[in-house]
Amino acid sequence: MLLITHVFNIKLVNYPSFLILHIVRLMSKYKTSGYKGSYDYSKSEEREGRSLVRFKCGLLNTIQDVLRQRPGWVEVKDEGEWDFNWCDVGWLRENFDHSYMEEHVRINHFRNHYELTRKNLMVKNLKRYRKNQERDVGRLEASKCDFFPCTFALPSEYHLFVEEFKRSPGSTWIMKPVAKSQGKGIFLFRKLKDIMDWKKDGTRSEEQKDAAQVESYVAQRYIENPYLINGRKFDLRVYVLVTSYVPLKAWLYRDGFGRFSSTRFSLSSIDDKYMHLTNVAVQKTAPDYDPEKGCKWQMQQLRRYLTAKHGRETVETLFTEMDNIFVRSLQSVQKVIINDKHCFELYGYDILLDQNLKPWLIEVNASPSYTPSSQEDYEMKCRLLEDTLNVVDMEGRLTGKEKRVGGYDLMWNDGPIYREDVNVETFGSSCFTANTHLGCVNDREKQLRWLLKPFPGQKRM
């Protein structure tokens, strides 16, 4: 009880006994994390970071390996007290509201991360943001939000959807369950009769109405002209780390990859998921899938390919447009996400390119897969996760002013971040270049050697 009152900073001496009991019962409903447990941290350690970090990990893949190998970090199981928690979203839903967290504690999700990572809510927030931009700054600025395909929530927006559907007869749409992943439940359609179950009006039979409510889906315009390499469709997986929403502070990772479909693209058959869905989980089950070759290209390889084909300037424009997607999508939820200094989030963005090299935002994942599909993929994910921990900086080795940490470049800190090598006085503001290097060389080890002071027990990088 002493501990609880210490944590909640309450002096009980002035309270009547029944109230004390009530307060204690109330407080013991909260699982406290990161309070003074068996390791007694001094105040100076609190400020400067810690040489010993107690972590909890709810996943059994690459992240667990990375956490276990980190010098000075020890794993705690079950109800043990922790300083750092890499949890799954299920744990968050059940426990976050009952957890008291001390100042230094960190956890890998924001409480209502789903505002950006559930398909229907992402689109709702983006539509509202675009409308506000149009009202506040004008049409031109609002048009910079036109990076997501036209989307409707079903069944709630069925009538709006039908109006739009009828405006472009013959076009292809894609139906996606709002809360599923890995391509589950997705199908393409061109006829309204294929989505009768989501029809929301009096023409459904009594029997249909009585049936269990249909699952929430989004109907989205299908990108019919994807950019193809060797006749195959692919999408890009990009990693963006947010360490604060107010002010917005976001980092872009240099590595990422393209995920290819195994079957040559064609619009003549819309039922072939191996042709239309680029999820690794789907492609892995294709009859001709070769686990040796996999279905991925590293981002660097993709950037080189596109540069050789279209020239540097075109590709730089494409990557600048992708930066615009990352920043604006985060801004669209900035006011709705519950900002909490204990939270950070590593988002996996899915971007699709069309034949005009326009990038489209398909989805943002709160739990991008860390399960490796090859040795190369494993190494990339280790780098990504190690650098995520470097940015989160439980060890307190950073000053907070860094624009680069390993493979992460600071993209936004309450405003755009520009590269240091740009001479502002000579070139003026029109030559500002964004501090992003997606698909560029990731010489992280060299940068980390320079950046980080070794701490006791740390292996040389």
Ligand code: ADP
């Ligand atoms: P999931 O969460 O199940 O992975 P996604 O929205 O990421 O669902 O879609 C799965 C895949 O379907 C994408 O990786 C992409 O290949 C394809 N896809 C999704 N939406 C579209 C679209 N609007 N146009 C073209 N392809 C799409």
